[in-house]
Amino acid sequence: MDDIDGPELLGLWQRMVRIRHFERRVSTIAETREVEGYLHIYAGQEAVACGIIPLLRESDWFTSTYRNHGHAIARDIPLEAIAAELYGRVTGVCQGKGGSMHVADQHRGMIGGMGIVAGGLPIATGAAFAATYLGQDRVAVAFFGDGAVHQGAWHEALDFAGLFQCPVIFVCENNLYAETTAVDYHLLAGSVADMTANYRIPSIQIDGMNVFAVREAAADAIDRARSGGGPSLIEAMTYRYGGQYEGDTQTYKPPAEVAHWQSRDPLTRFRTIVAERQLLKDAQLDEVEAAAAAEVTAAFATAAAAPWPDLSLVTADVYTTY
Amino acid sequence: MRKLSIKDAINEALRQEMEADERVLLFGEDIAGGAGRDEIYPEAADAWGGPFGVTKGLLAQFGRRRVVDTAVAETGFIGASIGAAIAGLRPIAEIMYIDFIGTSFDQLLNHAAKLRYVYGGKVSVPIVVRTVAGAGYRAAAEHSQALYSLYTHVPGLKVVAPATAYDAKGLLIAAIRDPDPVVFIEHKRLYMYEDDVPEEPYTIPLGSARIYREGHDATLVGIQKMVHTAVDAAKLLADEGINCEVIDPRSYSPLDTTTILASVRKTGRLVIVDESHPRCSLATDIAALVAEDAFDALRAPIRRVTGAHAPVPFSPPLEDAYLPSVDRVADAVRSLMTKPVASRA
Numbered sequence: 001m002d003d004i005d006g007p008e009l010l011g012l013w014q015r016m017v018r019i020r021h022f023e024r025r026v027s028t029i030a031e032t033r034e035v036e037g038y039l040h041i042y043a044g045q046e047a048v049a050c051g052i053i054p055l056l057r058e059s060d061w062f063t064s065t066y067r068n069h070g071h072a073i074a075r076d077i078p079l080e081a082i083a084a085e086l087y088g089r090v091t092g093v094c095q096g097k098g099g100s101m102h103v104a105d106q107h108r109g110m111i112g113g114m115g116i117v118a119g120g121l122p123i124a125t126g127a128a129f130a131a132t133y134l135g136q137d138r139v140a141v142a143f144f145g146d147g148a149v150h151q152g153a154w155h156e157a158l159d160f161a162g163l164f165q166c167p168v169i170f171v172c173e174n175n176l177y178a179e180t181t182a183v184d185y186h187l188l189a190g191s192v193a194d195m196t197a198n199y200r201i202p203s204i205q206i207d208g209m210n211v212f213a214v215r216e217a218a219a220d221a222i223d224r225a226r227s228g229g230g231p232s233l234i235e236a237m238t239y240r241y242g243g244q245y246e247g248d249t250q251t252y253k254p255p256a257e258v259a260h261w262q263s264r265d266p267l268t269r270f271r272t273i274v275a276e277r278q279l280l281k282d283a284q285l286d287e288v289e290a291a292a293a294a295e296v297t298a299a300f301a302t303a304a305a306a307p308w309p310d311l312s313l314v315t316a317d318v319y320t321t322y
Numbered sequence: 323m324r325k326l327s328i329k330d331a332i333n334e335a336l337r338q339e340m341e342a343d344e345r346v347l348l349f350g351e352d353i354a355g356g357a358g359r360d361e362i363y364p365e366a367a368d369a370w371g372g373p374f375g376v377t378k379g380l381l382a383q384f385g386r387r388r389v390v391d392t393a394v395a396e397t398g399f400i401g402a403s404i405g406a407a408i409a410g411l412r413p414i415a416e417i418m419y420i421d422f423i424g425t426s427f428d429q430l431l432n433h434a435a436k437l438r439y440v441y442g443g444k445v446s447v448p449i450v451v452r453t454v455a456g457a458g459y460r461a462a463a464e465h466s467q468a469l470y471s472l473y474t475h476v477p478g479l480k481v482v483a484p485a486t487a488y489d490a491k492g493l494l495i496a497a498i499r500d501p502d503p504v505v506f507i508e509h510k511r512l513y514m515y516e517d518d519v520p521e522e523p524y525t526i527p528l529g530s531a532r533i534y535r536e537g538h539d540a541t542l543v544g545i546q547k548m549v550h551t552a553v554d555a556a557k558l559l560a561d562e563g564i565n566c567e568v569i570d571p572r573s574y575s576p577l578d579t580t581t582i583l584a585s586v587r588k589t590g591r592l593v594i595v596d597e598s599h600p601r602c603s604l605a606t607d608i609a610a611l612v613a614e615d616a617f618d619a620l621r622a623p624i625r626r627v628t629g630a631h632a633p634v635p636f637s638p639p640l641e642d643a644y645l646p647s648v649d650r651v652a653d654a655v656r657s658l659m660t661k662p663v664a665s666r667a
Contacts, residue, residue: 061409114432123433126404126407133347133387
């Protein structure tokens, strides 16, 4: 973390608190049913998106999942455009046509959120393949959860990436649950990092609650990919504070487990580390957090008041030409 | 003009588009062959050119960088094609047999077909998926299906299926240049079908039907290979004084409804010949279209001549019985000619 200066540190903090406050607000509007449909919140996992995505260039690519708000916020997509997408409004980043599960902004490198478990891995791998083919200095990242490793798409993407040495970084956000199913039950290999040996893909398991640990591993993986070293995998151990979706009663989570992971909260952790090292003052952090909370409030107010899409959009953009 | 087989016309279209555009490349299983043996058995490279030899010779010209033999992992390379297309390439992926789509359908169904829409029109996925359909090859139930309607059902995918070499070349070049995902369906029993093909590249617009034969008594719509069966039936019927118009839609999505409806308005009778299973098929779809939009023009019920609602059997006499025949088509038309014409007010 010695490579980070004050403004960059504050930028990391800003993204993490934006995510936390954004997702808190999402929980509220899910409860009040102000927004319809499925909502999957990222709270608890902030250190993963914020440790990796700011290190990517805007010309790099990444794919996300249905739990994508954190990735979008870490990529600096305007909060208002993300919120409006959740509300299904035309001012949403995808005109409201994708909704919460399909936030995307390819101009910033976010290929998009995929609604199918492991669906993004082959696509990110293909984007990485294209970069090599075109002689471009671009890398790709595929985010996925621990449940994805059982999908054929997961194995086929690693197989393809290994065979053609694509500059792709597979990032597992191991949040201990595949929907409601505990990782100690479903993950026969014990760890996702242990599953890449068959594909000769180097891997590392890291503390996904510490943004600096994530950043260090990500920097290595990105360097490796950019310098022709091929694919790698990061398994970030983290925790999903919410349920699989908003409305999930989470009866399957032991209270002691919740308490344990909340004691390792990535935001608290950040505060502790920067205080110990005297890098930032509490007042600075408080100021940024208060500003983020206000931005979130404003973004949701704007989104809620934004117009619905014109009904002609039902059949728009199915094809480019037809 | 020179004659070319469908197989060679497809090969030529691929070659010309790869020559013209560096972004065009091929992914597939054994589309060259001999991968990993180039050094010790150089003569084994390009051993196959795909199971039907369609891509043979492209390796020598374009190398393994652009003729990419993948592992037997369709989800991996279809998904990678989607990502590569978003990132600026024009990938052409080969699903060795249409039956194998089950292993990778998620990538086409939920990603290729939908990303443009769910992302609000900001991205397009210009991939071509080449694949091979059709019975009559003694290839049994899992290598013989004609799953046209599985793809046609999905908004976001375009679906084309040529029945002549001229159409194969023009439609494939159009598909490669198209900004959207196109499923290009070849028929294994038509690869050696020959007709006149210009040497220079040309395109046929997706969504334009071809009229094989004009007539005024009945309209026969033939789906891919079945258009030739329909033409043969039409020849037979012409000797009996029944003049059939024969149409090949060539493209199922988009579908040239104008040509089909205009023909039925002229003839008042419709027989659709489709070797697929009858339920939720193209035959059913076209029947519904005509029933909705040209009911007043019909002088007899619509008839579908299709494969059975059964897997394709291996046993040769069973497979032959499974498929529509010239006689079945001709009988269907004859049955319409003897139907009493509904009286009109």
